[in-house]
């Protein structure tokens with residue numbers, strides 16, 4: 021303690037404490053925002069896995085049946101039948117937090133998912149067991165290794181940009197509908213959105229846009245994101261919030277240091293006898 025007391029009044033003490041505090045804030049912030057990217061890599065659900073299907077049915081009865089009906093048959097005026105939509109539709113809707121819907125008749129925008137990845141696979145397996153519909157794509161199917169970004173851009177401009185805008189930033193549609201920005205979508209979610217055509221979005225099946233072309237589009241959409249982040253080191257790529265915060269903290273640090281410097285100088289010239 022005496023060590024600290026002796027040095028507390030050292031002119032550099034203020035700077036040191038400030039720097040420590042800022043480093044701490046930076047470290048906490050980095051740990052909170054870290055690991056925000058990456059596609060889900062779980063293997064596709066197999067309808068044959070009865071345990072998974074049974075677990076999925078239990079979750080379905082609890083979280084989905086009130087709207088979609090006890091056998092997923094749908095409910096006039098409330099929610100559509102899920103028979104034949106396939107596991108891809110369930111994975112898309114649940115992993116983007118759209119389902120389970122919060123209330124009837126409301127918009128279902130992207131939000132933090134209510135079910136975890138395992139539960140999502142289970143419900144998806146249950147719906148797939150009812151037959152039909154596209155399956156959740158595998159990690160290899162949504163990988164952008166070797167994809168053609170240039171071709172992806174052409175396809176995006178031709179098929180997606182009229183709603184999602186040129187940089188995938190979202191845009192207004194007719195009837196007050198809104199095509200969301202694609203800044204948070206994972207590779208699987210982009211693939212699944214094309215396969216299943218949620219809400220006002222058309223379906224782009226594997227004949228309309230081949231799986232290879234889908235990968236090209238995914239590569240373009242995700243590359244657009246990293247282009248908005250020029251410069252040497254990544255700040256987590258969660259968008260302008262991080263960059264803005266870092267710039268703000270940097271400016272704050274600069275201003276505080278200048279203030280400390282000015283007051284320190286003043287102290288010396290105005291009170292020379294202290």
Ligand code: HEC
Nearest residue numbers: 083084087098099105109110113119120121123124128219
């Ligand atoms: C409050 C009512 C409600 C609840 C609860 C609910 N849904 Fe839905 N769901 C809807 C409505 C309404 C739609 C159609 C509108 C839309 O797509 O936004 C829909 C659409 C869907 C679709 C898209 C179907 C298609 O044709 O692509 C899927 C998949 C889905 N729900 C799965 C689920 C799952 C799984 C759960 C439970 C985890 C669930 N829903 C819970 C109301 C609900």
Ligand code: HEC
Nearest residue numbers: 116130179180183198199200205209210213218219220221
């Ligand atoms: C007619 C307008 C329209 C077109 C064309 C369209 N979309 Fe969409 N898209 C939508 C709407 C509306 C939604 C939101 C659906 C919802 O909330 O249920 C959406 C949602 C999405 C999502 C989910 C975003 C998220 O993470 O929440 C992705 C990914 C997506 N679209 C990709 C594409 C791609 C890729 C193409 C081109 C191949 C495309 N869309 C073409 C209207 C469109």
